[in-house]
Amino acid sequence: MRAIGGIVARELLRFLRQRGRLVSSLARPFVWLVFAGAGFATVFAGAGAIDYRRYLAPGLLGMVVMFGSLLAALSTVTDREAGVLRMVLVAPIRRSTVALGKTLGATLLGTMQAVAVAVLLLSLLQLWPGPAGLLLAFAAIVLSGLALGALGLVLAATMRSIENFAGVMNFVVFPMLFLSGALYPVRRLGPWLHVLVHVNPLAYGVDLLKHALLAEWAGTGYGGEMPPALDVAALLVFAAAGLAIAAALLGREGGVTRTAFRSPA
């Protein structure tokens, strides 16, 4: 348990030492709110029911968790290049402990960033969901952080270097964002895209956030689109599966181990 605490504490220390990352993670959602908000508002079909910027709030928080947790977990790739992962792997702890520590660290970072953004964003939009709504939103953020952190760790364990990072952004982060319901309802997407929505952890996180923050507009079709229980269950399944896969990948010889300990072959 102490090892998990150590891994989490290191993630936190690193994050706090990187000012640029701190500032950009807090500023990013507001850049989206201003620019994407202004643009999409003009074509938003639900304008009569809800102000588009308010509709965007759950999606933006989901986006903050995604960038926060997924990218934090991806830092494992940097650890491997810098050799720190070797220190972790030579410690007397199980690979699953390493995976859990990394995922919890990523969850903590994603949650902290999302909470900080939520305080500003909800005040700015005068969106007051009440105590129950806020509690559900917090749960949605933590669960999304777990699921996305675990997913990030799986990606990190399969990637050889940080150069693949652009690929991850283009083929994972952006599709996940556009198919999450963060920017528009997913119910009108075609059947194929709809299948993709259902394998997208962020979609469940954003949907749960909509239940939490947009309950007032549930009747207009611009609240949550899936049952909240399904959202919670799906996020838990993604987190558990991601952790199990990441632990197996970290433990496999010839995977991270082989890359971390460059063999003479």
Add this chain to the structure above:
Amino acid sequence: MTATAIHARGLGKDFGAIRALGELDLEVREAEFFGLLGPNGAGKTTTVHLLATLLRPTRGTARVAGHDVVREDLETRRRIGLVFQETTLDRDLTVEQNLRFAARLWNLPGRVAGPRIDELLAQFGLRERRRDAVRTLSGGMRRALDIARGLLHEPRVLFLDEPTAGLDPRARRSLWELIQRLRSASGLTVFLTTHYVEEAEPCDRVAVLDRGALAALGTPAELKRAAGVSSLEAVFLARTGRPLAESTAA
């Protein structure tokens, strides 16, 4: 009777079709200063990684500090320290934060870790730098911190894999003095790999490894006597038919 710190029988590792290590039989006694000498690519690092449970052997068995490296990997890791060829420190964290991080990974309670870290920083001449980021340290200081990190949990066996690689002669000399001092510390077994002959000279015993096989084993004096030569460099030449320096460059 002296206890055995490392006991390997027929230990070998293949990477695909490449035989990195043949079948190694090796015994290292407790508190021994043991050197594994050989050119790059001889299988030194593979040997260390097998003994440190980071690679699974293709054949053979090994016990380190009384534990089987495959079946009792966690127990083995708890009792060994390992310093890699390349640094494993987090460059963005301070000297002390790195040691605190390692202390947690090794499950040392804060009240044990605190004094231990103070002691190591003093011993390794890093006390003044404890609040500095590792990125600001010289290569020699980083290496010293790597070794301090390896000793934090008071291991019974310390593996040093080419500890002086990449250091300038002065840093190499001062690091070497540090290792010599460690050696006299009570009860610690030190397993050193190197391709520098002069670093193997002060070892209690030296194993010469060439192309994944043991070419010679004994005290430096025994090896020289048996080969009828005056230096370990010449022992390598006599045993393998190739000079060490040349195979190092290759």
